[in-house]
Amino acid sequence: MRILIKEIILNGKKSDLLIEDNLISKIGKNLNLKAEEKIEGKGKKAVIPGLINCHTHSPMILLRGIGDDLSLKDWLEKVIWPREEKLTPDEIYWGTKLALLEMIKNGTTTFCEMYFYPEAEIEAIKEMGLRAVVGLVIVDLSLLGCTKENAQKIYQKLKNKLPPTIKLSLAPHAIYTVSKENLIWAKNFAKKEKLILQMHLSETKEEVKYCLKKYKTRPVEFLEKIGFLGKNCLFDHSIWLTEKEIKILEKNRCSLVYNPSSNMKLASGVFPWEKIKGRKINVCLGTDGPASNNSLDLFSEMKIAALLQKINSMNPKVISAKDVFSMATRNGAKALKIEAGEIKVGKLADLVLVDLEKIEMFPNENLISNLVYAGGSKAVSDVICNGKILMREGKIEGEEKIKTKAKRFLNYGFN
Numbered sequence: 001m002r003i004l005i006k007e008i009i010l011n012g013k014k015s016d017l018l019i020e021d022n023l024i025s026k027i028g029k030n031l032n033l034k035a036e037e038k039i040e041g042k043g044k045k046a047v048i049p050g051l052i053n054c055h056t057h058s059p060m061i062l063l064r065g066i067g068d069d070l071s072l073k074d075w076l077e078k079v080i081w082p083r084e085e086k087l088t089p090d091e092i093y094w095g096t097k098l099a100l101l102e103m104i105k106n107g108t109t110t111f112c113e114m115y116f117y118p119e120a121e122i123e124a125i126k127e128m129g130l131r132a133v134v135g136l137v138i139v140d141l142s143l144l145g146c147t148k149e150n151a152q153k154i155y156q157k158l159k160n161k162l163p164p165t166i167k168l169s170l171a172p173h174a175i176y177t178v179s180k181e182n183l184i185w186a187k188n189f190a191k192k193e194k195l196i197l198q199m200h201l202s203e204t205k206e207e208v209k210y211c212l213k214k215y216k217t218r219p220v221e222f223l224e225k226i227g228f229l230g231k232n233c234l235f236d237h238s239i240w241l242t243e244k245e246i247k248i249l250e251k252n253r254c255s256l257v258y259n260p261s262s263n264m265k266l267a268s269g270v271f272p273w274e275k276i277k278g279r280k281i282n283v284c285l286g287t288d289g290p291a292s293n294n295s296l297d298l299f300s301e302m303k304i305a306a307l308l309q310k311i312n313s314m315n316p317k318v319i320s321a322k323d324v325f326s327m328a329t330r331n332g333a334k335a336l337k338i339e340a341g342e343i344k345v346g347k348l349a350d351l352v353l354v355d356l357e358k359i360e361m362f363p364n365e366n367l368i369s370n371l372v373y374a375g376g377s378k379a380v381s382d383v384i385c386n387g388k389i390l391m392r393e394g395k396i397e398g399e400e401k402i403k404t405k406a407k408r409f410l411n412y413g414f415n
């Protein structure tokens with residue numbers, strides 16, 4: 001399958017771009033090649049890499065708007081967990097589809113997922129055509145089958161049956177929900193199978209207190225002691241870190257996921273960007289689940305990510321639009337070990353076209369600035385993932401059916 005995109009703005013210049021199978025195969029002027037699909041940019045659309053959301057719990061879209069404005073503890077214990085207990089694979093399937101619809105509309109082509117019933121999620125992801133790293137969740141409460149035995153079973157069953165767009169990872173939920181023994185098991189299993197290890201880390205002060213009390217050491221030091229840390233680690237939130245902990249994370253080349261909306265909404269704290277900037281720590285961006293954000297829009301997340309750091313440090317120069325754009329593209333690709341996040345020949349064809357005629361894109365003096373600060377998601381017109389068109393001129397196949405089906409579950413079990 002070949003897709004030819006004509007007269008598209010790439011890095012400020014008009015170009016043509018050819019996609020062959022799932023890769024970008026040619027970039028140049030006046031490419032007159034035969035292709036099954038042709039998209040006319042007419043110099044009025046720009047192409048950017050598809051955005052990468054490194055931390056979310058997609059099906060929580062079914063719980064959006066439930067239990068807002070509470071502390072993380074109350075929100076989890078009184079609102080979310082009692083409802084999650086009742087979720088079924090069918091609900092997870094339609095919830096994932098609905099979330100993916102929102103992601104595509106907002107120019108996301110890849111995401112890193114952590115939730116229950118991964119098999120139901122994978123079915124939905126396959127059908128929607130996005131790229132994903134799906135976490136097999138481990139928690140000690142054995143909530144909805146999240147045991148290490150089950151994670152291992154699902155892994156063995158699926159490992160050779162997945163399309164190249166979907167990878168499995170291990171997701172021990174957090175230090176306060178997974179025992180030391182199970183964390184060590186997860187680390188060893190991930191090493192043996194070469195898997196990404198994703199985990200919530202030092203999201204709240206309470207979590208650090210819990211670790212100090214139980215293990216007499218801070219979270220990152222504890223993880224180092226049990227040999228958990230490595231290049232395959234992707235830590236969500238990572239707010240309450242000391243200088244010593246940051247050095248340990250750097251030494252082990254870990255990736256961190258900054259989730260500014262969720263951190264602000266739950267008043268968890270501020271990601272320590274100022275201390276991390278310039279170090280050998282790969283910082284990515286995530287929305288967290290759509291019940292604690294409450295959106296899956298990475299463009300607005302980029303804006304919030306930049307603004308929060310500026311006001312927190314009282315320094316407008318501390319972070320730039322380019323910095324946050326890299327977090328949501330190149331850095332995400334590095335963390336998830338995929339050849340995307342950049343537009344170059346040989347890279348995966350995960351692309352987003354933005355309509356430069358949208359008012360938010362005027363005047364087009366600085367595209368990245370407009371996308372980050374002026375509302376990039378409103379300009380997303382076409383989305384391509386793995387060489388397949390997922391959205392054309394704002395239209396996604398099957399959108400109405402997904403909305404109708406998911407409506408049955410929305411505001412699930414409230415009152």
Ligand SMILES: [Zn+2]
Nearest residue numbers: 200236288289
């Ligand atoms: Zn999370």
